[in-house]
Every structure is written in C-alpha cells, then in structure tokens.
Amino acid sequence: MGPTVTDVAKAVGVSPSTVSRAMSGGIVSPATREAVLDAAAKLGYQPNRAARALINGRTGNVGLLVPDLENPYYTEVLKGVSMHLRRTDYHLLLADSDEDTAWEREMLHTLRQSSDGLLICSPRLADADLVTLADPATTVVLNRIVDSLACVTIDPVPGIQQAVQHLAALGHRHIAYVAGPPGSWSDARRREGLAIAEELGVKVDVVQSATPTFDAGTLAGDLALATGASGIIAFNDLLAIGMLNRLLSRGVSVPADVSIIGNDDIAMASMCAPKLTTISSPKERIGQSAAATLLRLLKDRTGASSTPEHILLPAGLTVRASTGVAPQ
Amino acid sequence: MGPTVTDVAKAVGVSPSTVSRAMSGGIVSPATREAVLDAAAKLGYQPNRAARALINGRTGNVGLLVPDLENPYYTEVLKGVSMHLRRTDYHLLLADSDEDTAWEREMLHTLRQSSDGLLICSPRLADADLVTLADPATTVVLNRIVDSLACVTIDPVPGIQQAVQHLAALGHRHIAYVAGPPGSWSDARRREGLAIAEELGVKVDVVQSATPTFDAGTLAGDLALATGASGIIAFNDLLAIGMLNRLLSRGVSVPADVSIIGNDDIAMASMCAPKLTTISSPKERIGQSAAATLLRLLKDRTGASSTPEHILLPAGLTVRASTGVAPQ
DNA sequence: GTGAAAGCGCTAACAA
DNA sequence: TTGTTAGCGCTTTCAC
Helix, strand or coil, X not given: CCCCHHHHHHHHCCCHHHHHHHHCCCCCCHHHHHHHHHHHHHHCCCCCHHHHHHHHCCCCEEEEEECCCCCHHHHHXXXXXXXXXXCCCCEEEEEECCCCHHHHHHHHHHHHHHCCEEEEECCCCCHHHHHHHCCCCCEEEECCCCCCCEEEEXXXXXXXXXXXXXXXXXXXXXXXXXXXXXXXXXXXXHHHXXXXXXXXXXXXXXXXXXXXXXXXXXXXXXHHXXXXXXXXXXXXXXXXXXXXXXXXXXXXXXXXXXXXXXXXXXXXXXXXXXXXXXXXXXXXXXXXXXXXXXXXXXXXXXXXCCCCCEEEECCEEECCCCCCCCCC | CCCCHHHHHHHHCCCHHHHHHHHCCCCCCHHHHHHHHHHHHHHCCCCCHHHHHHHHCCCCEEEEEECCCCCHHHHHHHHHHHHHHCCCCCEEEEEECCCCHHHHHHHHHHHXXXXXXXXXXXXXXXXXXXXXXXXXXXXXXXXXCCCCCEEEEECHHHHHHXXXXXXXXXXXXXXXXXXXXXXXXXXXXXXXXXXHHHHCCCEEEEECCCCCCHHHHHHHHHHHHHCCCCEEEXXXXXXXXXXXXXXXXXXXXXXXXXXXXXXXXXXXHHCCCCCCEEEECCHHHHHHHHHHHHHHHHHHCCCCCCCCCEEEECCEEECCCCCCCCCC
C-alpha cells in the first residue's frame, strides 16, 4: 500500500484535508498546491480510489456491456470507448454477456455498483427490460434507440434504402434479405427500410438465420440462392462474407451472377475478395461519442435532466466489388 | 445507494458483524446464516466493493493490458480472459495502450492500484521494464516469457520450424520471412525458428515491415515477391492476408506461383480465399489459462512463491489452401 | 457464536 | 485559506 494523504501532509507540513483539496482542485493557495503536488510526485502518492469511492460514491469506472467480443463489430465500438476514456481518468470495466440475456441482466446489476455509469450494447434485450435495469442519469445505450434513455447509434433505415436503390439501379428485380437474430433492434429497423423495395418494383424474400456469423452465412448462402434472387443483402458483414465464400465455392460468380451487400463495414469487408459492398457504420465513433455522452451525463448530474439525448451518426452504402449489374 | 450491512442486521435482529461473517463465509450458526442470507436476498443487499477494498486491500478487479484492440489476436485473448472471469466474481478492467510503450508504462502503474492482479500483453516492452513495473505475486504475462514472472504463451519456434519444413517438403528452395514489429518478443523467437531452413538447404530472406497490419501486408507483398522467393511466411495473419490480396491483384496465383503462410490463425484466416495456411495459436485458451493462473496466484498469496509458473500451450501448423508445390 | 468498537484512506462539513 | 472532526460501509480484533 503506497503512501497516504497523511504521509504527504506530514511531508509538506499541512493537514490531510489540505492535501486532499490540493489534489482534487479545491480552494488552496497556489503556493501550498505546488508544495503538495511536489511532495505527492516525490512520494509517488496516488489517492486511493476505494476510499474515494466510499465517500462520494464515485468509483471512477465506466462499465461497458457487449453481447459478444468475438464479433468484430463490438470490438471496434470497444476500441472507440477505450480511446476516449484514455484521455480521462476513468477506467473501463468490460463485460461480455456472450449473447445470454439472462446473464446480461445480472451483469447490468453487478456492473452498476462498480461503475459511475454504464455503456450498454444490447441488441436483444427488450426495451422494457432496459428501462427497468438502467438509470437514465447514468446510462447510454449504443446501437439502438430507447426513448427514455440517452442513445448513440446510426439510423439503419437510410442505409438499407440506399442498398435497395443501388441494386434496383443495377437492374435487380428480386432480392433476398438475410435477417439477423430475432429480437434484434437493428434487424427490425432494417426490415422497415426494406419497404422501399415495393415502390421500386423489387420483390423481397426474407431468409432467416440463427446467428449473424460466418458459418451461418455459409448456410444462408444456399438458402438465399434458392429464392432465385439475384441480389442479397445481409444483416451484417460476417453473414455476407460467409455467403460470398459459399457461393464462390459453388461456382456462382459474385457479382456477375449474384450481388451481395453486407452491413457494418467491418475491417474484413475490405480484405476479402471481391471486396464487399456494405453499409458502413462509424463503429469507433459510436463508441467515442457514447463515452463522451456518458461523461457529460455524469458531470452534469442535474437531477431531472430534461429529455435524454439521442445521437444519430451518419451511415451509408459503400460500394465496392461485390455488387454489379443484374445478370441478363 | 442500496441497503447496507446495518439494514440487513436490523432486519434479522443481529449485529452488523454477524451479517458480515454470514456473507463472507465466517463462523456463524447455520440458523443465523440462513436468516441473514434470506434477508440479504429479500433486500437486494450487495456488499459495497469500495468499502471492502478499503479494508482488505482487494478490489475484486483484474486488470488486462493489451497493445491494440483493433488487432483480432488480442480480442480473442480478451474473449478468453472474459469468459474465464465470468465464472468468478472478479471484474475485468481493460486498458488498450494503442501500441504506445510510454503510455503502457503509465497504465501499468494506474491499473495496478485498481486491481488485485494484472494480465499483461506487451510484446514490445523490454524484459527489464516489465520486471520493474510488475509485481511477480500479482502478475501474469501473456504471449512471451519473462523469467521472473508467471507467463502463459505458446512457444513460437516449433510452429515456424513446421512451416519451413512444410515449404521445403513442397519443394521450395527459397523463402521470405516478413518480419513483425522491431522489439517484438515473438518476432525474435520466430526468427530463431527460421534457423532450421539452413539445415534443409532453404535460403531465407527477411523482409521488414513497419506494422503487422493488412495494409502493411499489401506493401510487403511486393517486397517479398521481389526477393524471388516462392514461399512466404508472415509474422501474422493480417500481414499474410494483405500480401495474399496484393499478389492476387497483381495476377500472381496463390498457391500455384507463390505459397503463403500466416501466423496466429485468426478467424479471418479461414474466411479468405484461398483459405490461409497458418500457424495456429490457442488465443482464447491463452486468455483463459492466464486468468486462471492469476487467480491461483491471488488465492495462494504465499509470500515468496518459489519459481514463477511458465505455461506453454501447444501450437502448430494448420495447412489450408494457400500453400502448394513449388513452381516448376 | 455473537456483539461492541475501532479503523481502512479519504473528503466534506464546520470552525477558525 | 487552512485545520479539526466526523464518517462513508465494511471487516476484524477483542471481549463475552
């Protein structure tokens, strides 16, 4: 256990409270502040966070809950959060629910008491659950909109609409949407966006897929092809890349025979061949923005804080090599 | 602020100390224990971690330091750590140094006081620094060996040797190694493993690369090709996949013209085309094992704990589609 | 087996 | 501006 306030106080010849004030920007004479800071540095003093937390109830931690760290989408969000937090003196408490909503509820409960605020990525928990479990004054929700809570996300609708328009413009009259996990907020929104197809005279089939993974994409590739669609939009890039691989290995050419569009623009999307046309999403910025929003919330602490902030970041189609003119 | 020991004590009609004992497995009569546990559950009581930490110096947190969360290697290690920790009541404190060693030193210092123990992934910090900054009683180092600290890693040498033998067996007489970041522990070890080439009559050229990323791989692809080698081994999969893309787009066929071998077997390695032959590494197991080792260390606390544990997990070549018989 | 009392390191009144 | 005092919630002697 390192030196304590008392040690520093003795070294400088002042009282512990003066040291405390000097360290945390209270009202102290410039001279004493300097002396204290000096001594603190010399002794290697760092205020004990536990003791602080005990008094003012602030742990100095921010909790982040994600559904699955194996999903590159969330690791990019995580990177953003982490990069923002490094410039503050908050620490990051990370929890991975492993896609288990029961567990998620429990972690939310546990995390809450070890953090000053929570960043929640939970695509599958019901709105009602979220509202019950989360304190609006100390929570920011990522990747979805929940009315009564602060949120940072993209609006999935315009991206999907652009994707459909893109395919329609290339002459596709029949497309398939490979859906995401049941209950997913963004999947629901994306299906809404799909409605534009009707106006464009494009037929849409929906193919269900259990999980939004590469392997599931391999499966879904065959299903999507069987619908007879010439263009496929996938819930996310992992699914899209899985389909890509499957189609290619079946001798179906992409984009000559079938066009494929992903979602999220994960790093892998521009590393596969052909490079994936996808709806890009500023994942890292979502993380950063969410962290910033949370810290603002924690700083203000104005009790009844009007209406919760809803931040919508821009997202749109990035055309690469996996989409092309419809066959014949 | 939820209920406190005192609240529970009052509810049951005992003293706070009895509640404390009942909650943390002290000596209490079975009857009182049950009563206390009951009341605690009813009130939703959870012991305040800060108060606990203040007394016994144990925060209930484990710190994990990684160099870059954008690198899929580390996110898989992270997943392993996280999955192990979820079965315990430790929380995970995560820090990303963003490949900045100065910052790394600082975080190590900061993290230390908020955690009971540290898990360190730091390929570039010097051994001496690590030894200075880390307490052997509460630290586990990942992905490298530092004599005086507990470590969990693979031995990179056999994998590289298998890779060279594999290429030699396929008739390659001249290979290139695309190196990793200067100062990297595993890069150094991999170069050692390369020595076997001489015995096999295989010529080796080393190509430097600034960072172990996809983009750097794009660059390195041209350099490696220019050496005239017919087989290339890359420091990691990201580099390998970058090269793959570059060569393919230059019209060089893989594996017909050139064979490529990666390192680490990240998820992407089996999602690209052709699927990458690579030296697989049990990343998630490294994370799990390291977490387990740390918790053991923290539990034992036997002051002078003999020699630090060095755990070597198995790794070896996984042959996929990016390697083939040498041309002509 | 249980209660009373003290104190972990810090900060926030309240005096001075 | 500074020092004194009290106490955050918990555990841990020490009596009983």
